Amino acid sequence: MNAPINADLHCHSTVSDGTLEPEVLAARAKANGVELWALTDHDELGGQQRALEAAQAQGMKYLTGVEISVTFADVTVHVVGLGFDHTDPQMVEGLADTRDGRGPRALEMSNQLAKVGIHGAYEGALKYAGNPKLVSRTHFARFLVESGVCRDTSEVFRKYLTEGKPGYVEHRWAKLGDAVRWITQGGGIAVIAHPARYNLSPTLEYALFTEFKQHGGQGVEVVTGSHSSAEAIRYGELARELDLLASRGSDFHSPTESHVDLGKLPPLPAGLTPVWSQLRDRIH
Structure with a gap:
C-alpha cells in the first residue's frame, strides 16, 4: 500500500492563464504542504524548466506537466500529461500548432x-x-x-x-489520439482532467474513455478543484472499473479565483492506484 502523499498535479502559471509566476506557485505549494508538484500550463511548456528548478530550490519533488486541449465529439476536453520529456520535439511542435489557433x-x-x-x-x-x-x-x-x-x-x-453566448468562439483543438501520443512517446502518462466538467452523456463519456485507453491513456483526475465529493467517489469507481490510475490536482489558477488552493485537496478515495506510483523514475 502506498502511503498517501500530498500531491498536487494540476495548476497554472502566468505562462498560460494563471496569475502567479512558476516560482511563486512553487513557494505557495511548498508552504501548503505539497510534497509532489506539477505545473500544467495550457498547451505550453515554457514554464517547465522554471517550475522544475523552483521545486528543487524548495526541496519539493516535481513531475513535468501540461494540460492539452482536445476536441472530442465537438466538446473540448482536457488531457493532462505528467512525467514526460518536456523537450521532446514532437510534443513541442504539436503544442505550437495547437496554440496557433x-x-x-x-x-x-x-x-x-x-x-x-x-x-x-x-x-x-x-x-x-x-x-x-x-x-x-x-x-x-x-x-x-x-x-x-x-x-x-x-x-x-x-x-x-459559453456556447451560444455573445463572446463564445469555438476552436478546433488537437485530436485526442495526438495528445495522448505526444505524452506517452515522451515517456509520460496521459490523464483525463476533471471529467465531471464536460457534462457528457453516459454513452459519450464511455466512448471518450474507451478511445482514450485505446490510444494509450492511463489515468483520470479523481480529486480536483471542480469535483464534488460525490463526483470524486464516482470517478474513483470509474478508475477501478476501467483499470485507470488516479490523479489529484487543484487546477489552481489564482488566489482570488480558484475554489481550492494548492495542496488543500482531500485525499484520493481508498483502493485506487495513484498515478505517481507509476512515475517514480520520472520524478525530479
Missing part, C-alpha cells in the same frame, strides 16, 4: 463582444496574458470583471463566454 480566436471573440457594446476586449485581455499567443477566455473574463461588466469571472462565463 488561439490568436485568431481571441480577435474573433473581441469582435463578437464589440457587437454587444463591450469594446476594447482584446487589448484588455492582453493585459492579463503573460503569453500573447495564449490569450484565452479566462483573460477576457478578468478584463470584463476589471471593467465592471460583471461581478466575477463566473458571471462572465455564464453571460458571455
Whole structure:
C-alpha cells in the first residue's frame, strides 16, 4: 500500500492563464504542504524548466506537466500529461500548432463582444496574458470583471463566454489520439482532467474513455478543484472499473479565483492506484 502523499498535479502559471509566476506557485505549494508538484500550463511548456528548478530550490519533488486541449465529439476536453520529456520535439511542435489557433480566436471573440457594446476586449485581455499567443477566455473574463461588466469571472462565463453566448468562439483543438501520443512517446502518462466538467452523456463519456485507453491513456483526475465529493467517489469507481490510475490536482489558477488552493485537496478515495506510483523514475 502506498502511503498517501500530498500531491498536487494540476495548476497554472502566468505562462498560460494563471496569475502567479512558476516560482511563486512553487513557494505557495511548498508552504501548503505539497510534497509532489506539477505545473500544467495550457498547451505550453515554457514554464517547465522554471517550475522544475523552483521545486528543487524548495526541496519539493516535481513531475513535468501540461494540460492539452482536445476536441472530442465537438466538446473540448482536457488531457493532462505528467512525467514526460518536456523537450521532446514532437510534443513541442504539436503544442505550437495547437496554440496557433488561439490568436485568431481571441480577435474573433473581441469582435463578437464589440457587437454587444463591450469594446476594447482584446487589448484588455492582453493585459492579463503573460503569453500573447495564449490569450484565452479566462483573460477576457478578468478584463470584463476589471471593467465592471460583471461581478466575477463566473458571471462572465455564464453571460458571455459559453456556447451560444455573445463572446463564445469555438476552436478546433488537437485530436485526442495526438495528445495522448505526444505524452506517452515522451515517456509520460496521459490523464483525463476533471471529467465531471464536460457534462457528457453516459454513452459519450464511455466512448471518450474507451478511445482514450485505446490510444494509450492511463489515468483520470479523481480529486480536483471542480469535483464534488460525490463526483470524486464516482470517478474513483470509474478508475477501478476501467483499470485507470488516479490523479489529484487543484487546477489552481489564482488566489482570488480558484475554489481550492494548492495542496488543500482531500485525499484520493481508498483502493485506487495513484498515478505517481507509476512515475517514480520520472520524478525530479
